[in-house]
Amino acid sequence: MTQQAADGTGTATHRLVPTPAGRIHLVEQGVGPLVLLVHGFPESWYSWRHQLPVLAAAGYRAVAVDIRGYGRSSKPGDLAAYRMLELVEDNVAVVHALGERSAVVVGHDWGANIAANSALVRPDVFTAVGLLSVPYAPRGGPRPSEIFAGMGGEEEFYVSYFQQPGRAEAEIEPDVRGWLAGFYAALSAETMPQPDAPDPHFVSRGGTLRDRFPGRALPGWLGERELDFYAGEFERSGLTGALNRYRNMDRDWADLAAFDGAPLTQPSLFVGGALDASTTWLADAIKAYPETLPGLVSSHILDGCGHWIQQEHPAEVNRLLTDWLAALPGTAPSRP
Numbered sequence: 001m002t003q004q005a006a007d008g009t010g011t012a013t014h015r016l017v018p019t020p021a022g023r024i025h026l027v028e029q030g031v032g033p034l035v036l037l038v039h040g041f042p043e044s045w046y047s048w049r050h051q052l053p054v055l056a057a058a059g060y061r062a063v064a065v066d067i068r069g070y071g072r073s074s075k076p077g078d079l080a081a082y083r084m085l086e087l088v089e090d091n092v093a094v095v096h097a098l099g100e101r102s103a104v105v106v107g108h109d110w111g112a113n114i115a116a117n118s119a120l121v122r123p124d125v126f127t128a129v130g131l132l133s134v135p136y137a138p139r140g141g142p143r144p145s146e147i148f149a150g151m152g153g154e155e156e157f158y159v160s161y162f163q164q165p166g167r168a169e170a171e172i173e174p175d176v177r178g179w180l181a182g183f184y185a186a187l188s189a190e191t192m193p194q195p196d197a198p199d200p201h202f203v204s205r206g207g208t209l210r211d212r213f214p215g216r217a218l219p220g221w222l223g224e225r226e227l228d229f230y231a232g233e234f235e236r237s238g239l240t241g242a243l244n245r246y247r248n249m250d251r252d253w254a255d256l257a258a259f260d261g262a263p264l265t266q267p268s269l270f271v272g273g274a275l276d277a278s279t280t281w282l283a284d285a286i287k288a289y290p291e292t293l294p295g296l297v298s299s300h301i302l303d304g305c306g307h308w309i310q311q312e313h314p315a316e317v318n319r320l321l322t323d324w325l326a327a328l329p330g331t332a333p334s335r336p
Helices: 052-057 084-097 110-121 144-149 167-186 224-237 240-244 246-255 277-281 283-287 314-327
Strands: 002-004 011-017 024-029 034-038 061-065 103-108 126-132 268-273 296-302
Touching: 011 084, 024 052, 024 084, 034 084, 034 110, 052 061, 052 314, 061 084, 084 110, 084 246, 103 110, 110 126, 126 314, 144 246, 167 224, 167 240, 224 240, 240 246, 268 277, 268 314, 277 283, 296 314
Parallel strands: 034 061, 034 103, 103 126, 126 268, 268 296
Antiparallel strands: 002 011, 011 024, 024 061
16 A cells, blocks of 8 residues: 655555564655664554655655554564564564665664664664664663562552553553543653653552543644544554563563673664653663763754654654764665
8 A cells, every 4th residue: 555645755655564473564655775663652653654754855765664563563462472582573574575684773762672672683684773762771780570660669660560461451441542642641741740740650559550641632743633543553453562562571681681781883873852751760871872872973852852752843853863864874865
């Protein structure tokens, strides 16, 4: 299926390609060096809708995937099928299915971790890595479940809340659209709770995440049309595949033991939001970039921006991405 791009840069083409998951759905636009775009939770390829035509116009083959468990991609029933190494192999399979040997990989939120680990585990395939919202932090320390269990005091950190299969689903499934609206609003600069309000990343004992979502107002980047798209995707697919990513963090910690403390040496980019909790909680990871990202080309914190960075501030993110890509060695854009 193809659809004409609104700005006339060509067509955005929907494809299904074979991978270890079974199939991955992707949307591609443009010709030139391959740039693989990997979304986070709870999103889809659609979170890159502002980037696809711009990257295509700049001379790149921009490809946004639905991660396994999302959208029209396969949804394995085995919880362990959502471990990080499986997702890395999905990315490798996408590159090869598109007839390419290598790609630049860019990820947001969980996609940033998937992109980073793709570059770490398969540097022969992923020649540069861009990270949005979530900084790179090498594998190390105690098991993630132990770290998260110690956060929040009397409250429960959302990652711990997501661990038990079926628990978060029971909160979300009765009203997927309403839950998504609240979750997106809670982490958006315009609509996030005030600093003195209860933190929406934590759950009171016996409560739910949505107890702390803000009111009904949607942030400016999220209109009814955009919300309808996201809701439609998750109403069809359910949330279990997406949540299973969180339920594999201890498996990832064990699987990636050989990479303990390993830096990412490829040329890299980081862009975070000044109002995003990921930026403040992981400030030490950003400070460690001289050691952990020795190939870092540039790092940026966007004022007045929350977590959904490429949707909240698309023009600024597009400029940073295209400037970075243009400066990468061996990644000259394709020109008419």
